[in-house]
Amino acid sequence: MKFVISTLLLCCSIFSYSQKKSLEQSDIGLWRTIDDETISPNGDYVMYTLNEGEEDLYLKIKDAKAKLIFEHDRAKNEAFTTDSKYALFTINAWKDSITALKRKKVKKNDLPKDTLAIYNLESKTINKIANIKSYKVPEKWSGYVAYMLDEVKKDKKKSKDTLSDDKVKDTLAKGKKKKGPKKVSKDNGYHLVLRNLKTQQEDTIKYVTNYTFAKEGQRFAYTTTGDADKLGAGAFVMNLENNENTQVFEGHDQVKYYQLRFSDSGDKLGFIADLDSTKVQERPNKLYVWSAGESKASQILNNTTAPKGYRVSSDGRIHFSKNESKLYFGLATPSILKDTTLIDEEIVNVEVWTYNEPELYTVQEMNVKRDQKKSYETVLHLDTKKIVQLATTTYPNASIGDEGNANQVLVSTSEPYDLSRQWTALRASDYALVDVNTGETKPIITNFAGGIRLSPKAKYAYGYNLVDSTWVSYNLSTGKQLDLTKGKIFYNELNDTPNYPRSYGAAGWTADDSALLVYDRYDVWSINPDTGDMTKLTSGRATKTQYRYVELDDEERFLDVNTPWLFSTFNEDNKYSGYYTYNAKRKKGEQLLEGPYRYSRPIKALDNTDVIFSRESFTEFPDIRYSNLTFKKQIKISDANPQQKDYNWGTAELVTWTSLDGIPLTGMLIKPEDFDPNKKYPMIVNFYEKSSDGLYRHKAPAYGRSTINYSFYASRGYVIFNPDIEYKDGYPGESAYNCLMPGVSTMVAKGFIDKDNIGLQGHSWGGYQIAYLVTKTDLFKAVESGAPVPNMISAYGGIRWGTGLSRQFQYEHTQSRIGGTPWEYPMRYIENSPIFYLDKVNTPVLIMHNDADGHVPWYQGIEFFTGLRRLGKPSWLLNYNGEPHWPLQFQNRKDFNIRLAQFFDYYLKGASKPMWMERGVPAIEKGIHQGYELMEQ
Numbered sequence: 001m002k003f004v005i006s007t008l009l010l011c012c013s014i015f016s017y018s019q020k021k022s023l024e025q026s027d028i029g030l031w032r033t034i035d036d037e038t039i040s041p042n043g044d045y046v047m048y049t050l051n052e053g054e055e056d057l058y059l060k061i062k063d064a065k066a067k068l069i070f071e072h073d074r075a076k077n078e079a080f081t082t083d084s085k086y087a088l089f090t091i092n093a094w095k096d097s098i099t100a101l102k103r104k105k106v107k108k109n110d111l112p113k114d115t116l117a118i119y120n121l122e123s124k125t126i127n128k129i130a131n132i133k134s135y136k137v138p139e140k141w142s143g144y145v146a147y148m149l150d151e152v153k154k155d156k157k158k159s160k161d162t163l164s165d166d167k168v169k170d171t172l173a174k175g176k177k178k179k180g181p182k183k184v185s186k187d188n189g190y191h192l193v194l195r196n197l198k199t200q201q202e203d204t205i206k207y208v209t210n211y212t213f214a215k216e217g218q219r220f221a222y223t224t225t226g227d228a229d230k231l232g233a234g235a236f237v238m239n240l241e242n243n244e245n246t247q248v249f250e251g252h253d254q255v256k257y258y259q260l261r262f263s264d265s266g267d268k269l270g271f272i273a274d275l276d277s278t279k280v281q282e283r284p285n286k287l288y289v290w291s292a293g294e295s296k297a298s299q300i301l302n303n304t305t306a307p308k309g310y311r312v313s314s315d316g317r318i319h320f321s322k323n324e325s326k327l328y329f330g331l332a333t334p335s336i337l338k339d340t341t342l343i344d345e346e347i348v349n350v351e352v353w354t355y356n357e358p359e360l361y362t363v364q365e366m367n368v369k370r371d372q373k374k375s376y377e378t379v380l381h382l383d384t385k386k387i388v389q390l391a392t393t394t395y396p397n398a399s400i401g402d403e404g405n406a407n408q409v410l411v412s413t414s415e416p417y418d419l420s421r422q423w424t425a426l427r428a429s430d431y432a433l434v435d436v437n438t439g440e441t442k443p444i445i446t447n448f449a450g451g452i453r454l455s456p457k458a459k460y461a462y463g464y465n466l467v468d469s470t471w472v473s474y475n476l477s478t479g480k481q482l483d484l485t486k487g488k489i490f491y492n493e494l495n496d497t498p499n500y501p502r503s504y505g506a507a508g509w510t511a512d513d514s515a516l517l518v519y520d521r522y523d524v525w526s527i528n529p530d531t532g533d534m535t536k537l538t539s540g541r542a543t544k545t546q547y548r549y550v551e552l553d554d555e556e557r558f559l560d561v562n563t564p565w566l567f568s569t570f571n572e573d574n575k576y577s578g579y580y581t582y583n584a585k586r587k588k589g590e591q592l593l594e595g596p597y598r599y600s601r602p603i604k605a606l607d608n609t610d611v612i613f614s615r616e617s618f619t620e621f622p623d624i625r626y627s628n629l630t631f632k633k634q635i636k637i638s639d640a641n642p643q644q645k646d647y648n649w650g651t652a653e654l655v656t657w658t659s660l661d662g663i664p665l666t667g668m669l670i671k672p673e674d675f676d677p678n679k680k681y682p683m684i685v686n687f688y689e690k691s692s693d694g695l696y697r698h699k700a701p702a703y704g705r706s707t708i709n710y711s712f713y714a715s716r717g718y719v720i721f722n723p724d725i726e727y728k729d730g731y732p733g734e735s736a737y738n739c740l741m742p743g744v745s746t747m748v749a750k751g752f753i754d755k756d757n758i759g760l761q762g763h764s765w766g767g768y769q770i771a772y773l774v775t776k777t778d779l780f781k782a783v784e785s786g787a788p789v790p791n792m793i794s795a796y797g798g799i800r801w802g803t804g805l806s807r808q809f810q811y812e813h814t815q816s817r818i819g820g821t822p823w824e825y826p827m828r829y830i831e832n833s834p835i836f837y838l839d840k841v842n843t844p845v846l847i848m849h850n851d852a853d854g855h856v857p858w859y860q861g862i863e864f865f866t867g868l869r870r871l872g873k874p875s876w877l878l879n880y881n882g883e884p885h886w887p888l889q890f891q892n893r894k895d896f897n898i899r900l901a902q903f904f905d906y907y908l909k910g911a912s913k914p915m916w917m918e919r920g921v922p923a924i925e926k927g928i929h930q931g932y933e934l935m936e937q
Helices: 002-018 025-030 095-103 165-173 361-366 368-372 415-424 642-646 710-715 732-749 765-773 792-796 808-812 826-831 834-840 859-870 890-909 915-919
Strands: 032-039 045-052 057-063 068-073 075-080 086-091 114-120 125-136 144-149 190-196 202-213 219-224 234-239 244-250 256-262 268-274 285-291 298-302 326-332 376-381 386-389 397-399 408-413 428-435 441-449 452-454 460-465 470-475 481-483 506-509 516-519 524-527 534-536 545-549 565-571 577-583 588-595 610-616 624-628 650-658 664-672 681-686 719-723 753-763 782-786 845-848 875-878
Touching: 025 890, 032 075, 032 610, 032 624, 045 075, 045 624, 057 075, 068 086, 086 125, 114 144, 125 202, 144 202, 202 256, 219 256, 234 268, 234 285, 244 268, 244 285, 268 326, 361 368, 408 452, 415 428, 415 441, 415 808, 441 460, 470 516, 506 545, 516 545, 524 545, 565 588, 650 710, 650 732, 664 710, 664 732, 681 732, 681 890, 710 719, 710 890, 719 732, 732 753, 732 765, 753 765, 753 890, 765 782, 765 834, 782 890, 792 808, 792 826, 792 859, 834 859, 845 859, 845 890, 859 875, 875 890, 890 915
Parallel strands: 681 719, 681 753, 753 782, 782 845, 845 875
Antiparallel strands: 032 045, 045 057, 057 068, 075 086, 086 114, 114 125, 125 144, 144 190, 190 202, 202 219, 219 234, 234 244, 256 268, 268 285, 285 298, 326 376, 376 386, 397 408, 408 428, 428 441, 452 460, 460 470, 470 481, 506 516, 516 524, 524 534, 545 565, 565 577, 577 588, 610 624, 650 664, 664 719
């Protein structure tokens, strides 16, 4: 009887398992992602949004036991108040309703506006306010919210032609042609409401252009173009403890205000005002400062009194020192003014490129808007009103130390080295110290490649020198420079580019700048910045375990030795990750958690040690988990994708082999969940450089930008192989061949791969390697090569249009790994360029390369395609118009995934051929017929 029952249960289990569905394109939209997860300051609530199929967001609030407290559709921009009594978010219209309105040609300004929702976590009640443009809550205290309405329903001047909403409706209904309510322009401001969350009392302020809360003190500031019924134009400060409202600046309705900023306490306020209502190009900006107890803000500086050759900048950030003794602001050089009297026919449109300019013209062009807003850090001493310019055109970049309290500022310039950076890929700089009180400038370090910054208390300047592969410190008081790690391996041990190795980074400083914590490949080291004496805090090298500090407080300045430190861990061999706690005083640590998962960076509650985090694997979605910093008891908060259990999924495992160069290699092998070792499976090889560290990444079904979706293809009966590649300088194509080919052979030798149905897919650098491989082997049945570089010679002289940079550095020193110029190594460029060997290609090729690609010029894809076409090789080119390096728009990503699946299904699984592969999509049918229809076999 037991045998019968057991057999029956087994049969039921097999039947249930066999009922799992394979993922299809229509199923991808069912999958949800989790966005914007946050924990309340007291740790009692978790709030997050679910995005289903990239459509509308659904907000959920749960308690610490995963009980659903509240949910709402179409929510975003969520935040808890610091007292954990309220949750705020905005609600937008349904996406399908917006789409319907757009089809009716409704103008953008007439589309539905957002609604602000205020949910009371104690009373479980909600208030909603329609037509919201923005909202703000205080950062460090609670009790208020300010929100700006998206439109003003009454004309500011109360014109007789202005109608109320009801009258507008009546007028339109009667067919009269009278104008509706006049919307006040952005320049004239919007109505703003300041709401007391406890009493529900609201104060409406009209025609507001800027508003802000103080970070710590209970003050609120705003600027307005004026309200005839209540207040005049100007800047106002409200003391919310006694509801006192002070007009600290009187202006007029044409004044423009910029950089409205409080000090942390709220006792001081700074802003820039432009009082000129004319249309002059050079704006006469003025700097104003107000202090508590004063009735009016004082004018500090204007364009006339600014240092010679500079003007007050409206773009330079205003901020106060932590001790509130100084205000920092920006000065700018005079604007380059246009001659507005010229007409188009009189304007010369020519680009003049000069060989010795520090920046290539294309880089200058990309940075025009940035350069127009460039400002130079300047300090105002509030007690003496003395102004000291810190950054200048000579040293344009400034780093402020000790939260603005320091007496010295670090300034730098990269200009002497910008020209050579075009081919060296090194951003070197000269550094100097500026005395905040006198403005005296003292050069300290020259031609430093890697970046120098100030320690938290500004006692040291420090950084990693790429050329010397060494961490260095510079004592600001003694002027002593010290190489901290000279001769020791704190640089990337696995560097495989013809370039200087980078560092592993730093964890930060301990209190009072007493020690700098830096990483080697595995461990954390404490280094004395004056002596170079170092102590290893972890023991990861023996087990190949990497330790990295986890910052739990975004405002943390030091690693506090009085509280436990949290580290993340990652084992290079088995790819397990976890959390580790370290007691700095006892110099002992303990592994809290470790396993075959990838763990996220925890998010800690502000007021205690409660945290939310996620773990994931190929089979486990990264749902939100709740715990504290011991991680002993975990509660799963979210269950984003319960439908996954209904689908045939996949498994991920590590595989090893040896390259043709004798190098041991590692990769990932993805198998279908219903894998049968006695069957033969089609295999797709997908790779880039090294990916095996991502073994435990979850890959949910999605319309990706440029690569196959592993879960989607595994569910449908494919095996996926992702090999790591080790590169030799000068021979990137050969390196890919020597690593990948024996890896594929090793997979085939396992017995379950159909050797006659193997595909290859990759994008960008992966696309290049695929283009190279198909000129060397006929092993692959079909390949997709995304944004490839088939011609390294023409590509070397090209531009990365996304940045304006020359591509020279990439071939000489970074990813392309040639190691020199075409005139130094002409054969390397030829041997690594597939364009010279296209006659050897016997594999069908699908290319995706878009005409707005800012990484790889799309003429590279054209060269590849037209060469194959000239030779009569089966090939297709997908160009998503206006898209960059990969398609970003949803409809284009979806289209790419459909075509990619149809391409591989046809060649690797014997599916019917889609019409677009047979006849293309003629230009006359573009955007009308997609050609997805399958031909009859």
